Amino acid sequence: MFTGIVSDLGVLASVKPARGLKRLRISSRYPARGIALGASILCDGICMTAVAKGGGSKGGWFEVEAGAETLQGTTVAQWKVGKRINLERALRLGDELGGHLVTGHVDGVAKVIARDNLGDMARFRLRAPRALARFIAAKGSVTLDGISLTVNDLPVVVQDFDDSSASHDFIDAMRASITLHVVSWPVNKTAEQALAANVARAVVIIPAHFGRDIARGINSPVQLLVDASDANTAKLISGYATQITTAYNRQTAGAAQAGPVQTAVRLWYNPGLSSKKFYGPGVFVLGISMFPPLLAALAMAKEGEHKTILQVYVSSISAHEFLLGKIIAFMAVALAECFVMCLLLFTYFGLRFAGDPTPFLIATILYAFCVASFGTMVGATIPNQAASMQAVALGGFLLVFLLSGLMFPIENIPAGLRWISNFIWGRYYIEIVRDALLQGGGWPAVWFKVLIVGVIGTTFYGIAWRGMRKMQVKA
Numbered sequence: 001m002f003t004g005i006v007s008d009l010g011v012l013a014s015v016k017p018a019r020g021l022k023r024l025r026i027s028s029r030y031p032a033r034g035i036a037l038g039a040s041i042l043c044d045g046i047c048m049t050a051v052a053k054g055g056g057s058k059g060g061w062f063e064v065e066a067g068a069e070t071l072q073g074t075t076v077a078q079w080k081v082g083k084r085i086n087l088e089r090a091l092r093l094g095d096e097l098g099g100h101l102v103t104g105h106v107d108g109v110a111k112v113i114a115r116d117n118l119g120d121m122a123r124f125r126l127r128a129p130r131a132l133a134r135f136i137a138a139k140g141s142v143t144l145d146g147i148s149l150t151v152n153d154l155p156v157v158v159q160d161f162d163d164s165s166a167s168h169d170f171i172d173a174m175r176a177s178i179t180l181h182v183v184s185w186p187v188n189k190t191a192e193q194a195l196a197a198n199v200a201r202a203v204v205i206i207p208a209h210f211g212r213d214i215a216r217g218i219n220s221p222v223q224l225l226v227d228a229s230d231a232n233t234a235k236l237i238s239g240y241a242t243q244i245t246t247a248y249n250r251q252t253a254g255a256a257q258a259g260p261v262q263t264a265v266r267l268w269y270n271p272g273l274s275s276k277k278f279y280g281p282g283v284f285v286l287g288i289s290m291f292p293p294l295l296a297a298l299a300m301a302k303e304g305e306h307k308t309i310l311q312v313y314v315s316s317i318s319a320h321e322f323l324l325g326k327i328i329a330f331m332a333v334a335l336a337e338c339f340v341m342c343l344l345l346f347t348y349f350g351l352r353f354a355g356d357p358t359p360f361l362i363a364t365i366l367y368a369f370c371v372a373s374f375g376t377m378v379g380a381t382i383p384n385q386a387a388s389m390q391a392v393a394l395g396g397f398l399l400v401f402l403l404s405g406l407m408f409p410i411e412n413i414p415a416g417l418r419w420i421s422n423f424i425w426g427r428y429y430i431e432i433v434r435d436a437l438l439q440g441g442g443w444p445a446v447w448f449k450v451l452i453v454g455v456i457g458t459t460f461y462g463i464a465w466r467g468m469r470k471m472q473v474k475a
Helices: 068-073 165-176 191-196 210-216 231-253 276-305 309-313 319-347 358-381 385-403 415-423 425-439 443-468
Strands: 008-018 021-028 040-043 046-056 059-066 084-089 111-118 121-127 141-144 147-150 154-160 180-183 202-206 220-227 261-268
Touching: 021 084, 040 059, 154 165, 154 191, 154 231, 165 180, 165 202, 165 210, 165 231, 180 231, 191 202, 191 220, 191 425, 202 231, 210 220, 220 231, 231 261, 276 309, 276 319, 276 358, 276 385, 276 425, 319 358, 319 443, 358 385, 358 425, 358 443, 385 415, 385 425, 415 425, 425 443
Parallel strands: 154 180, 154 202, 220 261
Antiparallel strands: 008 021, 008 084, 021 059, 040 046, 040 084, 046 059, 111 121, 141 147, 202 220
C-alpha cells in the first residue's frame, strides 16, 4: 500500500527486453542497501517489484520488470530513457498517511486536455475512460502518475444585484469553470442562509452598478463569501475564483491594463483556516458512536449468553422497564463521554458555540438515546457477545465512519451506496454538531435533523421492545 505522496524523483536509466518483458533500470536517491529485493516501489503510480539493485557515482539504482498486462494497461510502453519518474516506497504500519490509500493497481489512462496555472498551484483538466469516469467523485481522491490529487466540482451561489450584461458575462465565466458549479438560490434569501443550509460552499455577490462601473473603467469589487469549515476546500475555492476573475479581466480589459473586477474574499465559520475545526466535530461524533452502543450490546448479550435473563423473565419487570433501565444507564455513559469530548473540542480543537446551543444540547440527549438503543437492540437480538460486538462495529463504527460525511461529503459517495447514508444516524448528528460549533444556523437549519435522530432512536427502541415484549410470565 502507498499514499500518493512522492518521496523521490527517479530517472529512467535504461530499458532492456528480458524474457518477453521489459526490464527497467531507474536511478534514484534511495540508498541501495535500503531496498530489499522483492520490495514494492510505486513508479508513476504503478506498483512494481525490485528485482535488482546497485549503486554508482551518481547514486543508487534499482531494476523492475514490466509484463504484458502492465505494458498494455499503463504508459510504461511509451517510457523513454531519461524520463523522470515519481517514486514512493511502500507504506509501513505506523507511517503517516498524508494522501490517501493507493494500491498501485492502475485502473486506466487519462488524457490531459488543459492546464491552468493558479499562482503557486495548477489545475489540470483530464479526460478519463468512460468506464472509469462514473466512479470518479467530486472532491474525491484520485492518483495520477503516483500523486494523490483531489477532484473538484464545488457548488457556489451567485447573487446578482446588478442584472446587467456585464454581470451576466461574469456569471457565464463562473459557469464555464469545471471546478465551480453554479447552483440556483432564491433572490429573497441571504448568502448566509445558503451557506448554513449547505447548498453551496461559497457565495459570489455582484454589487449594484457593476456594469456601469465596468463601462466607466472604475474598479468594481465582487465579494466572495467562502465556507471555511474545511480549510483545504476554502483555499481551493478562493484560488479558483481569483483565477476566474483574472481571466475575465484579461478578456474584457486586455492584458496591458489592470483588471476592473477585484475579488474580495471573506472566510466564514473558520477565518483561520484551521483543519482542526473541521475534523473536531467528526472525532466527537465518532467517539460517541462507538463506545456506548458497544457497552450496551455486550451487557445485553451477556444476559442472554449466561442465561441470567431468565431471572428477569420470572420477575414482575415489564419489557419497557427492563429496556429503559438499560438504555438510561448507557445514556449516562454517553453523556459523560460527551462532557469529556466537549472539553477536548473547546481546548485542543479551539471550538466554541457559534449560535444557539439548544439544538446541540437536545440533539446530544437524543443521540445518546439513539446509540444506547442501538446497542441494546443488537444485544437483545443477538445473545452472543462476540457476534453482537461485530454487529455494533459494523453499524456503530464502520457505517458512521464511511457513510456519514465524516471522511468525505455525502454527495461524493457512489450513487449505489449513497441512499444508505439516509439511514445512518451519525450523518445527521455530525451536521448538527458542525452547525452548532461552526455555522450557527440554529433551529431553522437543523430542526429536521434533530427530529430524524429522535425517530431513528425510537425505531431502535421499538425493535428491541418488539423482541422482548413477551418476556413477562403471567401468573
